[in-house]
Amino acid sequence: MNANTRERSTVSNIMRSLHNRSRLTLADRYYHEALEKGYRGELQFDALVESLTCDHIYLKDLRLKYYRKTFQIDSLLLVGNKAYIYEVKNYEGEYEIKGDRLLLSSTKVEVPDPMVQLQRSMSLFRQLLHHFQLPIDVEGYVIFINEKMALHNMPKSQYLLKSMTVKQLGAINKTTEKVSQKNKRLAKHLLASLQEEKPYDDLPDYSFETMKKGMLCKHCFGHLERLSMRRSFCQRCRQTEDLSESIYRSIVEFRDLFPEKKLTTKIIHEWCGSIPSTYMVTQVLKKHYNRHKRHRWTYFE
DSSP states (O other), X not given: OBXXXXXXXXXXXXXXXXXXXXXXXXXHHHXXXXXXXXXXXXXXXXXXXXXXXXSOEEEEEEEEEETTEEEEEEEEEEETTEEEEEEEEOOOEEXXXXXXXXXXXXXXXXXOOHHHHHHHHHHHHHHXXXXXXXXXXXXXXXXXXXXXXXXXXXXXXXXXXXXXXXXXXXXXXXXXXXXXXXXXHHHHHHHXXXXXXXOSSSSOOOOTTTSOOSOBOTTTOOBEEEOSSSEEEETTTOOEEEHHHHHHHHHHHHHHHOTTSOBOHHHHHHHTTTOSOHHXXXXXXXXXXXXXXETTEEEEO
């Protein structure tokens, strides 16, 4: 059973917007590409887990906190009275383990080892279980989901390549035991304890004035034009869409980028490249947000 859905992170959404609406530095382009690749890898792992037929609870993207220490779990699988924590990486190329370091084989340059993050998450997770008074066995693994990834000198421990992951999940799928009541309570506790994402610390500088305006296609992120009074059209991929949906998606994007700015018809009309009418922008704002009036000014929340 999927207990929650995996959503794109706010950071990922913002970097995608900046990629499509501004000129990123080379370092920021690499960051954006890494986020996109990581998200695709997590979806691949989700597809493997969702093929399980045994009784299970599957939780994704858990942002948790224990005694002022925050940590994140990519994927948590609850089966019987066991919890499996998975740190999923979509690395590509040849790597090797040397001592306690993860190196890119071609250059011998050290890269971040996801095992460090996994061990920290497992430690805080076990402390959280103790706090909840739920004695549950915990196992943790780093998953290299990309079939084009090779890891040399890999210890027989918590690193799993994709083929090994498929085999391990196949073994788990043979479990006949039902999810324990402890694990069911744990899932409820975790979902009630989720922390909000705070994405704005490690982002490049940007401003409303320097961003390219217009509505973006949901398929290829090309800029949309108005096809008719109620339809939008992408010249790049030729897809059409209800104009009100294009406007609403642009509003959601604007709120991610500029949470401190008030939603007004004027600013959203400008953000959409002045393509839809101000009347239609107002109607979409009215449908999805509460209208407030202060003196002569109207805004939406």
